[in-house]
Amino acid sequence: MIRLEGALYPWRFRLVLLLLALMVGAIVWRIVDLHVFDHDFLKAHGDARSVRHIPIPAHRGLVTDRNGEPLAVSTPVTTLWANGKELQAGKAQWSALAAALGQEPKGLAVRLQANAEREFMYLVRGLTPEQGQRVLDLKLPGVYAIEEFRRFYPGGEVTAHVVGFTDIDDRGREGMELAFDEWLAGVPGKRQVLKDRRGRLIKDVQVTQNAKAGKTLALSIDLRLQYLAHRELRNALVEFGAKAGSLVMIDVKTGEVLAMVNQPTYNPNNRRNLQPAAMRNRAMIDVFEPGSTMKPFSMSAALASGRWQPSDTVDVYPGTLRIGRYTIRDVSRSSAPLSLTEILIKSSNVGMSKVAFDIGGESIYSVMQQVGLGQDTGLGFPGERVGNLPNHREWRQAETATLSYGYGLSVTAVQLVHAYSVLANGGRSVPLSLTRMERKPDGVQVIPEDIAKTLQGMLQEVIEAPGGVFRAKVPGYHVAGKSGTARKVSTDSRGYRANAYRSLFAGFGPVNDPRIAVAIVIDEPSKGGYYGGLVSAPVFGKVMAGALRLMNVVPDNLTPPVESQATALNAVKGGRI
Incomplete structure (x- = not known):
């Protein structure tokens, strides 16, 4: 007669059932706990996978002369970047992208192929908003935009040695732009957004920190x-x-x-053909x-x-x-x-x-x-x-x-x-x-x-x-x-x-x-x-x-005109004065 092992050791069978029941109970309790009592845990992990904070660029402070004339101003520009992996799926549109960017198709193709495994690469920086929008209108997968600011100097070469300039990241590199970089730079803000697993924007949630613009700098220069x-x-x-x-x-x-x-x-x-000697404030x-x-x-x-x-x-x-x-x-x-x-x-x-x-x-x-x-x-x-x-x-x-x-x-x-x-x-x-x-x-x-x-x-x-x-x-x-x-x-x-x-x-x-x-x-x-x-x-x-x-300084070395002296003398003689 064949005897069941469980019949010989009934306590082992019951122990296994008990352990399985406890495990099921623990799982059920954890599910209830996460959905009813501790729902912040799931929310935090969900947000970690979808909620992102993207920087809001700060407007760099204005530089003026002593009378308020602008010497350095910031204008909004569009910077385009790409996910190299995503762009590989749209090779047929690379020629259209090159045309929109104003670049050589062959050169762009070589660069995109070299960065095929990268998730971030700059396509071009400092476009006008209109130029950037023309590229975005192509709706190419993997092409994204960032809002930045570019410095412009109305005085050009006349004020270059005093005012200086900023680099492509809007940090002071020469002159007063460098000396007062912290004063002018401002503090970037933060915007909360939802993105999918491919990094595409789903929803713009809110501004969590407003950008603080840089302070104005009034120079003594006239x-x-x-x-x-x-x-x-x-x-x-x-x-x-x-x-x-x-x-x-x-x-x-x-x-x-x-x-x-x-x-x-x-x-x-x-500054494309800039000679280093010309940059010296002699x-x-x-x-x-x-x-x-x-x-x-x-x-x-x-x-x-x-x-x-x-x-x-x-x-x-x-x-x-x-x-x-x-x-x-x-x-x-x-x-x-x-x-x-x-x-x-x-x-x-x-x-x-x-x-x-x-x-x-x-x-x-x-x-x-x-x-x-x-x-x-x-x-x-x-x-x-x-x-x-x-x-x-x-x-x-x-x-x-x-x-x-x-x-x-x-x-x-x-x-x-x-x-x-x-x-x-x-x-x-x-x-x-x-x-x-x-x-x-x-x-x-x-x-x-x-x-x-x-x-x-x-x-x-x-x-x-x-x-x-x-x-x-x-x-x-x-x-x-x-x-x-x-x-x-x-x-x-x-x-x-x-x-x-x-x-x-x-x-x-x-x-x-x-x-x-x-x-x-x-x-x-x-x-x-x-x-x-x-x-x-x-x-x-x-x-x-x-x-x-x-400066409207009164002259101190003017000689009275001879005609005026003679006229005054005649007026005295004629009794008019």
């Missing part, structure tokens, strides 16, 4: 003055065949940079020996010593001065002694050196340091250099002489114009700013006011006296300034390059109440001359004339 400076600097480079140039204009009362231009420049809206990055433009600060040290007055004279005959194995030479030789003012007018290196020997190199160094040479300007501009102002433990005659007439130190164009603004502002130094100031900053008296006023008169004579730099004159205004011509240092050997010069001019106006200081640096003029009074001084005169009129 776009009108920027265009004026750009035009005159460019014309000078063409006229004299120069390699490069810079011009900086500042408000002497507030320290605001009103214009900053460089040549060569570039168009930030089209006014803040290039350092150079400033030459005779330093003589007013050496004169300041002489006047402050109490040992010299503007009328005191120095014997400069025969126009040369031997110091060891070095010989100092004057371009304009004079047989008669020169006063301190005449030393500036004739730009006498011999006369300046003899004054410097009397007062010592340390006093000249102190004045130059006080006006900001060799110091950080505080502008925070990316890549800005501070130059070099040497301080020797022992000031020998050679170091003292060369420093007094602008050799042996290096400065930037911004430092040069800042130093002249101190003279123009009655000896008070105010911090520089590339952003618009809401109130006048506090200044520091670094040169005695009476000495600064005296130097203003001396520098006015440099332009207006017979034999002065007449090309820098401004009709209707008294202006002051000093030219300079500096040889260029050789980079591959010791000493200076032959026939390579920088032509400089720095000045301010109007003299009765200075408002604007300007510095011009023109690099390697190759035709028509190279002296600062010939090459850079006319740029100063034209830019200063236009700037003073644009």
Whole structure:
């Protein structure tokens, strides 16, 4: 007789049934629990497979000039991307896609084939919304769109070196776009959407976080003055065949940079053929020996010593001065002694050196340091250099002489114009700013006011006296300034390059109440001359004339017309007045 195993061991059978019942009960309870009590669990997992958060791009902040004119704006663009796997199913439509994108069909086909296993690849970025919609209207499987913003610069090459530009991801890469990237960038938002397993959008659910636009940045630049400076600097480079140039204009009362231009420049809206050298903001990055433009600060040290007055004279005959194995030479030789003012007018290196020997190199160094040479300007501009102002433990005659007439130190164009603004502002130094100031900053008296006023008169004579730099004159205004011509240092050997010069001019106006200081640096003029009074001084005169009129500064050098004087005299005689 055959006996069943379960009959022999009935407890085992019952145990198996019990375990099966418990397992079924647990499953049933879990189903009830998930659907009735703990339904958030299923919802969370369902959402994890279908709910997505896509970023909402933030509108980058506007950059304007001091008067609200836009210098950098963001415009919406469409970026198209593709799922390479999905696109493989629509190979027949690749030629239509290439036509809509404006690309070569063969090239696009090769790229799509190379990315066949990728789920994300960019097709094209920065299309206008209309162009992007034409591609989307083809309804190709695997082609999707992202809304982004693209930066546009209305000022183009005129403001390129100051404003800078952003990269394709809208991050600041140069200029003020880089320096104030966090201020301008804003915070992206989030949008909750439902997508199927292929990543296709099913439903736009809600905005979970609004995008926060970047803040507006108002620069100190005046776009009108920027265009004026750009035009005159460019014309000078063409006229004299120069390699490069810079011009900086500042408000002497507030320290605001009103214009900053460089040549060569570039168009930030089209950087396809951009040359790296054109991107340099030379006014803040290039350092150079400033030459005779330093003589007013050496004169300041002489006047402050109490040992010299503007009328005191120095014997400069025969126009040369031997110091060891070095010989100092004057371009304009004079047989008669020169006063301190005449030393500036004739730009006498011999006369300046003899004054410097009397007062010592340390006093000249102190004045130059006080006006900001060799110091950080505080502008925070990316890549800005501070130059070099040497301080020797022992000031020998050679170091003292060369420093007094602008050799042996290096400065930037911004430092040069800042130093002249101190003279123009009655000896008070105010911090520089590339952003618009809401109130006048506090200044520091670094040169005695009476000495600064005296130097203003001396520098006015440099332009207006017979034999002065007449090309820098401004009709209707008294202006002051000093030219300079500096040889260029050789980079591959010791000493200076032959026939390579920088032509400089720095000045301010109007003299009765200075408002604007300007510095011009023109690099390697190759035709028509190279002296600062010939090459850079006319740029100063034209830019200063236009700037003073644009700023509605009242003329201080107007001569009453002869006809008006005669009419007034006749009116008096006739009893009408």
